[in-house]
Amino acid sequence: MDLTDIPDDVREPNEEPPDFTDWDTPEEVLKGGPTRERLLGVILQLRTPTKVAGIAAQANCDTETARDYLEWFTSMGMTREIPGRPVRYERNESYLRWRRIERIREQYSDSEIVEELKETMAQLEEYRARFDTSSPDDVSLVDESGESSVEELWEAVSEWKTLEQRAELLDAARQNGHPSSGGARVDA
Amino acid sequence: MPKDRSDDDDTVAENVGGIDTEVLEQIGQHLRQSHRFSEIVFQPEYAPSSVVAEYDTGYFPAAIDRAYLQIRWYETNDFNVHYSEQYTDGDQWECRWDRHPNSHNTHSHFHPPPNATTPGTDADYARDWRDVLSRVLEDLDDRIKAFWA
Numbered sequence: 640m641d642l643t644d645i646p647d648d649v650r651e652p653n654e655e656p657p658d659f660t661d662w663d664t665p666e667e668v669l670k671g672g673p674t675r676e677r678l679l680g681v682i683l684q685l686r687t688p689t690k691v692a693g694i695a696a697q698a699n700c701d702t703e704t705a706r707d708y709l710e711w712f713t714s715m716g717m718t719r720e721i722p723g724r725p726v727r728y729e730r731n732e733s734y735l736r737w738r739r740i741e742r743i744r745e746q747y748s749d750s751e752i753v754e755e756l757k758e759t760m761a762q763l764e765e766y767r768a769r770f771d772t773s774s775p776d777d778v779s780l781v782d783e784s785g786e787s788s789v790e791e792l793w794e795a796v797s798e799w800k801t802l803e804q805r806a807e808l809l810d811a812a813r814q815n816g817h818p819s820s821g822g823a824r825v826d827a
Numbered sequence: 828m829p830k831d832r833s834d835d836d837d838t839v840a841e842n843v844g845g846i847d848t849e850v851l852e853q854i855g856q857h858l859r860q861s862h863r864f865s866e867i868v869f870q871p872e873y874a875p876s877s878v879v880a881e882y883d884t885g886y887f888p889a890a891i892d893r894a895y896l897q898i899r900w901y902e903t904n905d906f907n908v909h910y911s912e913q914y915t916d917g918d919q920w921e922c923r924w925d926r927h928p929n930s931h932n933t934h935s936h937f938h939p940p941p942n943a944t945t946p947g948t949d950a951d952y953a954r955d956w957r958d959v960l961s962r963v964l965e966d967l968d969d970r971i972k973a974f975w976a
Binding site for chain 1: 839850862
């Protein structure tokens with residue numbers, strides 16, 4: 640079925656069409672904006688070291704401009720420079736992790752963080768019990784019994800990994816909030 | 828951090844990753860700038876791994892109550908983009924763009940409307956989330972405009 644196959648009776652005869660002139664093209668919405676924003680959209684996808692020319696092409700700017708911004712992003716901690724010829728860049732996971740922890744501490748009180756961590760740990764426990772293993776990496780996406788599809792297992796393992804990250808960030812946020820408390824550590 | 832999984836064995840859980848919050852945030856910030864949407868909800872309670880973009884119903888016939896895009900993006904560059912139209916008579920019209928390990932299609936595939944039926948059709952999507960979503964929004968723009976053609 641084509642996405643533009645519209646049933647005849649959806650629209651009442653007296654309905655006036657809306658004005659679409661406010662709509663930017665999808666390309667403008669997602670890839671437009673100032674150079675800085677376009678580059679940000681690209682550098683947050685740099686999971687492996689990437690050459691400046693490649694980054695510039697993706698962000699639709701010239702190489703020199705990209706180089707200047709990448710030096711700036713690197714000085715801010717957003718990207719990491721991999722020295723060599725040519726120099727390459729990747730997103731700086733440790734900075735992004737720190738930023739996430741700061742956000743959690745801005746967003747929640749200490750007791751809310753502990754509560755949230757407990758809930759996340761309980762969800763993790765359910766996954767461990769369901770798959771009878773402590774690590775999502777041990778799960779095979781092919782269920783020999785045929786009860787679960789690859790797709791269902793993929794979704795469960797992704798969710799499990801998301802929860803693991805969440806627990807790790809919450810635990811770090813909790814500890815940063817109490818640098819000298821020495822309280823009992825919740826095992827993540 | 829998991830590698831980009833395009834060349835890896837589809838059925839090994841080590842190649843599965845969690846949600847990429849950075850990319851999800853970028854998606855939300857860009858979609859917020861579009862008049863197509865009345866509201867962008869980042870990681871709502873009912874879908875904590877997603878960003879949900881609510882279409883402005885002013886662009887739809889009155890028979891449609893709600894239309895939204897729910898987007899999930901993973902560290903492996905796998906994704907789900909789910910579009911749903913909810914009708915006042917209780918009907919729904921849905922489709923889904925997907926890239927993830929799968930037993931009935933290739934890694935990238937499309938679950939066609941009106942019910943996002945499985946199995947879907949094999950597809951080939953770009954790596955960059957901006958290209959993937961441009962294509963989705965273009966298809967949906969065509970649909971929304973077709974209501975008025």
